[in-house]
Amino acid sequence: MAEQEQTRRTTTSTTESQDVEAPPADRDSSEQLKAELDDILDQIDQVLEENAEDFVRNYVQKGGE
Amino acid sequence: MAVSKVLGIETEYGISTGRPGDDPIVMSTLLVNAFASKLAHHIRWDFDAESPGADARGRVQPGSLAPMIETHLANAVLTNGARFYVDHAHPEYSSPEVSTPLEAVRYDRAGEEVLRHAMADVARSYPNAPPIVVFKNNSDAKGNSYGTHENYLIARDLSFGDVIAAMVPHLVSRQVYCGAGKLGAETTSFDGPPQFQISQRAEFFEAVVGLETTLKRPIINTRDEPHADATRFRRLHVIIGDANMSEVATFLKVGTTALLLAMLEDDGLIEPIELADPVGAVRTISADPSLNATVELADGRTLTALEIQEILLGQAVRYVERGGGEAIGDPSQVVEILRRWEGSLHGLATDSPSMSATIDWVAKKRVLEAFADRHRLSMGDPKLRAMDLQYHDLRPERSIASRVGLEQLVNQNDVDRAVTEPPRGTRAYFRGSCLAKFPREVVTANWDSLVFDLGTDPLRRVPMMDPLRGTADHTEQLLGSVRSAQELLARIES
Numbered sequence: 001m002a003e004q005e006q007t008r009r010t011t012t013s014t015t016e017s018q019d020v021e022a023p024p025a026d027r028d029s030s031e032q033l034k035a036e037l038d039d040i041l042d043q044i045d046q047v048l049e050e051n052a053e054d055f056v057r058n059y060v061q062k063g064g065e
Numbered sequence: 066m067a068v069s070k071v072l073g074i075e076t077e078y079g080i081s082t083g084r085p086g087d088d089p090i091v092m093s094t095l096l097v098n099a100f101a102s103k104l105a106h107h108i109r110w111d112f113d114a115e116s117p118g119a120d121a122r123g124r125v126q127p128g129s130l131a132p133m134i135e136t137h138l139a140n141a142v143l144t145n146g147a148r149f150y151v152d153h154a155h156p157e158y159s160s161p162e163v164s165t166p167l168e169a170v171r172y173d174r175a176g177e178e179v180l181r182h183a184m185a186d187v188a189r190s191y192p193n194a195p196p197i198v199v200f201k202n203n204s205d206a207k208g209n210s211y212g213t214h215e216n217y218l219i220a221r222d223l224s225f226g227d228v229i230a231a232m233v234p235h236l237v238s239r240q241v242y243c244g245a246g247k248l249g250a251e252t253t254s255f256d257g258p259p260q261f262q263i264s265q266r267a268e269f270f271e272a273v274v275g276l277e278t279t280l281k282r283p284i285i286n287t288r289d290e291p292h293a294d295a296t297r298f299r300r301l302h303v304i305i306g307d308a309n310m311s312e313v314a315t316f317l318k319v320g321t322t323a324l325l326l327a328m329l330e331d332d333g334l335i336e337p338i339e340l341a342d343p344v345g346a347v348r349t350i351s352a353d354p355s356l357n358a359t360v361e362l363a364d365g366r367t368l369t370a371l372e373i374q375e376i377l378l379g380q381a382v383r384y385v386e387r388g389g390g391e392a393i394g395d396p397s398q399v400v401e402i403l404r405r406w407e408g409s410l411h412g413l414a415t416d417s418p419s420m421s422a423t424i425d426w427v428a429k430k431r432v433l434e435a436f437a438d439r440h441r442l443s444m445g446d447p448k449l450r451a452m453d454l455q456y457h458d459l460r461p462e463r464s465i466a467s468r469v470g471l472e473q474l475v476n477q478n479d480v481d482r483a484v485t486e487p488p489r490g491t492r493a494y495f496r497g498s499c500l501a502k503f504p505r506e507v508v509t510a511n512w513d514s515l516v517f518d519l520g521t522d523p524l525r526r527v528p529m530m531d532p533l534r535g536t537a538d539h540t541e542q543l544l545g546s547v548r549s550a551q552e553l554l555a556r557i558e559s
Contacts, residue, residue: 002252005278009457010221028309030439031129036470037431039433039434040432040442040468040469040470041432041435041436041439044432044436044452044465044472046466047462047463047464047465047468048448048451048452048455049451049463052447052448052450052451053447053451055083055451055454056206056447056450056451056454058080058081058083058084058085058204059079059206059268059454060081060085060205060207061079061089061155061198061204061209061211062089062154062209
């Protein structure tokens with residue numbers, strides 16, 4: 001892992017060839033973001049109120065401030 | 066010379082039993098009483114010093130009603146210096162006065178813990194009551210809004226006209242980083258209702274300046290009730306903000322506002338941005354998550370909300386470069402406010418989804434869209450509306466905000482301590498410490514005094530007219546060395 005990071009740092013520091021090297025790194029991070037978001041959505045699937053319609057309809061707040 | 070920016074955040078929480086017939090006042094009272102009945106002290110709030118009808122403009126507008134104070138409702142003062150009570154139909158937590166933006170975040174989070182404890186206390190103390198669920202948000206999506214109010218100590222000699230001129234453009238545009246977001250619209254303010262709004266509160270504002278908080282809500286509220294020496298201080302009562310789940314958003318909300326107020330006190334009004342239609346601008350900005358919408362200035366120019374914020378940030382950066390910002394209480398926090406402010410504006414301008422760890426509306430919008438995509442839902446689907454509400458749900462097992470990857474600024478141990486321990490940098494230290502140490506002798510309290518009953522003498526009132534006295538520096542040693550309330554009062558009066 002450390003070696004991989006080392007490699008990546010080296011490629012990004014060679015400025016001219018960056019365009020060629022950059023897409024895999026972008027894809028890595030976008031895949032990581034997607035995996036994180038998928039995990040969040042899995043959790044929301046678990047905790048979301050089963051009867052969403054009633055939950056929303058019954059939430060009424062009158063009076064305040 | 067800027068006065069120290071003593072701050073506080075008041076939050077009216079939404080509540081639901083899932084049964085629309087349940088009386089919200091009764092449910093709010095159960096929450097406050099169940100929590101308060103555990104406390105060693107049972108004291109009343111002292112209303113003598115309350116005058117919420119006083120107007121900063123020195124007059125009361127015809128037809129503007131002073132907010133009602135309902136003295137018969139549940140009221141508790143906590144050992145952390147906060148007030149926890151029933152305000153109309155909501156449980157409200159008014160944080161203790163704090164001396165830095167980061168402390169404001171910590172004591173705002175402590176308020177969430179108080180409400181979480183209260184939910185559990187109701188279940189334990191009133192087994193026949195329905196479970197009460199608490200939400201930290203500002204609207205029910207049916208046209209009812211309730212407030213999250215910020216308070217800032219400012220100098221009395223500041224011209225209120227200058228406060229209005231300096232604050233309107235900020236309060237109109239800061240929602241881009243401190244809006245809590247919501248689906249759709251619930252008033253008739255828009256020609257074409259937006260699918261998603263940046264702010265929960267924006268569409269409920271109908272005036273630029275005024276005294277009201279529930280009708281014709283103004284961007285600048287003129288309530289002139291300093292809870293302190295009125296010859297030296299004013300309390301700016303800001304009612305336009307959203308309740309934030311993101312700690313960074315709370316930090317920026319109060320940090321940027323406090324810094325701009327300090328700048329106004331130190332340097333006067335510098336190049337104010339005069340909006341042609343501030344009320345319309347609040348809505349225009351809220352209705353456009355693309356952040357491209359422009360609003361018109363009085364001189365005919367047009368700017369986006371991000372451009373307005375860039376100008377204010379630039380002024381604040383130069384103010385700090387000139388040595389300003391001392392009033393914020395902690396130089397490292399001033400640096401952090403500027404860093405996060407700039408980072409937020411840059412992130413929003415270049416790739417707004419990248420701000421999902423710190424900006425509530427961005428975090429919410431991202432998961433709503435991804436969830437809709439995953440399950441092929443239209444944006445009006447009840448599941449998405451439930452998500453919108455559950456983002457603010459304080460039940461750990463149902464909370465969505467706690468699952469979307471929001472960055473934390475305060476660790477949980479520090480939050481838990483803040484539920485019982487007062488902040489050290491303001492008079493809240495003396496208030497909270499006296500309640501903890503002399504629960505039987507302190508009979509009433511409010512923001513600017515404590516009343517002791519020593520059993521023999523008449524009641525003794527200890528005034529606390531300066532929010533910056535009664536700090537740990539001033540009183541910790543004294544409180545540690547006295548063995549009784551009699552001794553404390555004798556030492557104070559000697």
